[in-house]
Amino acid sequence: MSAAITPPAPATPHPREETPFRRFVSEFAESKLALLGLGVFVLIALAAIFAPWITPQNPYDLAQLDIMDGRLPPGSVSGAGYTYLLGTDDQGRDMFSGMLYGLRISLLVGVGSALFAAVVGTTLGLLAAFFGRRIDTVIMRLVDLQLSFPSILVALMILAGLGKGVMNVVLALVIVEWAYYARTVRATAMVERRREYIEAAQCLALPWRRIMFHHLLPNCLPPLIVIATQQVARAIALEATLSFLGLGVPITEPSLGLLIANGYQYMLSGKYWISFYPGIALLVTIISINLVGDQLRDVLNPRLTR
Amino acid sequence: MLTWLVRRLIQALFVVLAMTVIVFIGVHIIGNPVDILISPEADQAERARIIANLGLDQPLWRQYLVFLNGALHGDLGRSFVFNEPALKLIAGRMPATMELAVTAVLMSVVIGVPLGLYAGLKPNGLLGRTIMAGSILGFSLPTFWVGLMLIMVFAVQLGWLPSTGRGQTAALFGVQWSFLTWDGLRHMAMPALNLSLFNISLVLRLTRAGVRETLPMDFIKFARAKGLSPARVIFVHVLKNIMIPVVTVVGLELGSTIAFAVVTESVFAWPGMGKLIIDSINVLDRPVIVAYLMMIVLLFITINLLVDILYTMLDPRVRLETKG
Numbered sequence: 001m002s003a004a005i006t007p008p009a010p011a012t013p014h015p016r017e018e019t020p021f022r023r024f025v026s027e028f029a030e031s032k033l034a035l036l037g038l039g040v041f042v043l044i045a046l047a048a049i050f051a052p053w054i055t056p057q058n059p060y061d062l063a064q065l066d067i068m069d070g071r072l073p074p075g076s077v078s079g080a081g082y083t084y085l086l087g088t089d090d091q092g093r094d095m096f097s098g099m100l101y102g103l104r105i106s107l108l109v110g111v112g113s114a115l116f117a118a119v120v121g122t123t124l125g126l127l128a129a130f131f132g133r134r135i136d137t138v139i140m141r142l143v144d145l146q147l148s149f150p151s152i153l154v155a156l157m158i159l160a161g162l163g164k165g166v167m168n169v170v171l172a173l174v175i176v177e178w179a180y181y182a183r184t185v186r187a188t189a190m191v192e193r194r195r196e197y198i199e200a201a202q203c204l205a206l207p208w209r210r211i212m213f214h215h216l217l218p219n220c221l222p223p224l225i226v227i228a229t230q231q232v233a234r235a236i237a238l239e240a241t242l243s244f245l246g247l248g249v250p251i252t253e254p255s256l257g258l259l260i261a262n263g264y265q266y267m268l269s270g271k272y273w274i275s276f277y278p279g280i281a282l283l284v285t286i287i288s289i290n291l292v293g294d295q296l297r298d299v300l301n302p303r304l305t306r
Numbered sequence: 307m308l309t310w311l312v313r314r315l316i317q318a319l320f321v322v323l324a325m326t327v328i329v330f331i332g333v334h335i336i337g338n339p340v341d342i343l344i345s346p347e348a349d350q351a352e353r354a355r356i357i358a359n360l361g362l363d364q365p366l367w368r369q370y371l372v373f374l375n376g377a378l379h380g381d382l383g384r385s386f387v388f389n390e391p392a393l394k395l396i397a398g399r400m401p402a403t404m405e406l407a408v409t410a411v412l413m414s415v416v417i418g419v420p421l422g423l424y425a426g427l428k429p430n431g432l433l434g435r436t437i438m439a440g441s442i443l444g445f446s447l448p449t450f451w452v453g454l455m456l457i458m459v460f461a462v463q464l465g466w467l468p469s470t471g472r473g474q475t476a477a478l479f480g481v482q483w484s485f486l487t488w489d490g491l492r493h494m495a496m497p498a499l500n501l502s503l504f505n506i507s508l509v510l511r512l513t514r515a516g517v518r519e520t521l522p523m524d525f526i527k528f529a530r531a532k533g534l535s536p537a538r539v540i541f542v543h544v545l546k547n548i549m550i551p552v553v554t555v556v557g558l559e560l561g562s563t564i565a566f567a568v569v570t571e572s573v574f575a576w577p578g579m580g581k582l583i584i585d586s587i588n589v590l591d592r593p594v595i596v597a598y599l600m601m602i603v604l605l606f607i608t609i610n611l612l613v614d615i616l617y618t619m620l621d622p623r624v625r626l627e628t629k630g
Binding site for chain 2: 145148149150152153156157159160161233237238240241244245246247257260264267268272275276279282283286287290294
């Protein structure tokens with residue numbers, strides 16, 4: 001997706017020449033907080049991707065777990081010789097390892113569902129704006145209906161039907177989120193489709209699919225990118241909530257939310273670390289994405305004269 | 307207007323009907339409740355008898371018709387687990403949820419309006435900016451996480467407040483309420499705050515935006531020029547103007563607050579409808595799941611319908627549009 005907004009910077013002899021992309025980068029970099037958010041998020045993503053090489057143990061390989069090491073506080077030394085940086089859970093699982101593996105699931109579900117919803121929502125939004133009339137009415141009615149229910153309720157309804165599972169959660173999140181994309185894209189596309197370049201493309205008798213995806217879509221990207229960033233954070237938070245309630249991912253593929261739920265019962269007896277550190281990881285992930293999203297909104301919003 | 311209303315009502319009815327189909331079929335896809343409810347030791351005849359008793363041997367469409375017929379008579383089936391009418395079960399848990407949700411909504415006004423007022427009057431001050439930054443956190447932090455932190459700090463570390471349950475209740479109109487006893491209030495403090503965090507942020511931002519919009523207006527300048535005290539200008543003239551959108555939004559948010567109580571109730575083991583539905587989903591108590599979902603869908607459709615009607619009556623532009 002990012003490839004679509006970052007035209008390859010031409011190798012010009014004048015390094016200061018302003019291209020839209022350079023202007024975008026420099027405007028984004030104006031906020032140190034957003035840069036910090038981006039840096040933290042990249043770090044988190046890298047840690048999640050390379051988790052098998054960073055973590056001292058594979059938390060789901062039962063042969064590596066020692067139940068005797070259960071519920072050790074942070075800093076304890078394991079039987080195998082390494083230190084449990086963030087302590088262990090009730091199964092004797094290293095929390096640091098468990099957290100990075102959980103982060104993988106959380107990010108996968110969050111980013112995956114947001115992208116999937118973006119594809120569905122964008123397509124429907126473009127269709128509604130491009131064809132108008134009946135199609136527009138039907139799609140937007142559906143959007144209105146869905147947005148009148150809170151997201152948690154829609155997700156609850158779907159998961160009550162489908163049961164637990166990573167794919168089920170992704171599906172539930174896609175159904176919850178597509179409407180936001182559809183509404184945003186439609187609003188932008190309605191304005192764009194009255195422009196001359198669309199008229200020109202129509203005069204050339206280009207097929208409607210080509211006009212929609214090659215001419216209309218690229219010009220609807222800025223608000224789409226903003227919404228997508230916000231929706232990733234929302235998806236991660238909602239997934240964590242659903243998993244915490246025991247409706248989300250199964251116990252064999254625990255995300256951060258499920259890790260927090262597992263440690264919840266021990267928190268009242270003062271063993272805070274089982275819940276606390278996955279919670280901090282969740283928090284930092286969500287906040288860093290939101291910081292980036294806020295700055296993107298400010299930079300890409302055409303209404304703010306800069 | 308009447309045609310519009312009738313059309314709108316039929317639409318709502320159609321949505322309700324569609325929802326019953328979706329909810330019913332959806333809930334019947336999950337695992338077989340027979341395996342859960344009947345002990346493995348039961349023999350074949352016993353199994354068949356229980357299945358027939360629960361009506362689970364009928365084809366799906368017939369089960370649906372039976373369900374729809376029952377729903378029209380206010381009977382949404384009996385809970386498999388509690389062996390009680392599902393609707394009665396939910397109605398019994400409803401006061402706990404309502405009292406939590408209403409308290410949370412009231413708290414959002416009591417806390418959100420003053421904070422928003424301050425942030426609006428001093429937008430560039432340190433405190434004003436801190437309040438705004440805090441409101442972003444209120445929007446983006448998952449509710450359950452904040453709930454856990456509240457428990458960790460106020461229940462485990464400091465030991466000030468109890469972490470779970472409703473505490474002592476007192477009866478009013480034949481229903482048990484927590485807000486009537488000191489112990490109940492202590493139990494309610496954390497869940498209500500937790501549930502209201504999102505609304506506090508919302509109210510705070512609305513109030514701030516309203517103040518920023520209202521302050522440069524002529525009638526405020528006039529009130530100042532008249533020599534009214536700054537306090538009177540702010541608390542009477544400014545506040546009166548921004549309360550209309552705030553109250554509208556808060557009223558609309560009551561429905562969402564009831565829905566989101568699912569999370570808060572699970573964290574604080576608050577015995578309301580939300581906790582009941584999560585427990586029911588986990589043990590596949592279908593009639594309760596269906597009854598809860600139907601009830602809350604009905605609630606939302608009613609709220610949306612009322613809002614539409616109110617807007618039509620209040621805003622002549624909407625009225626003209628529907629006529630033309």
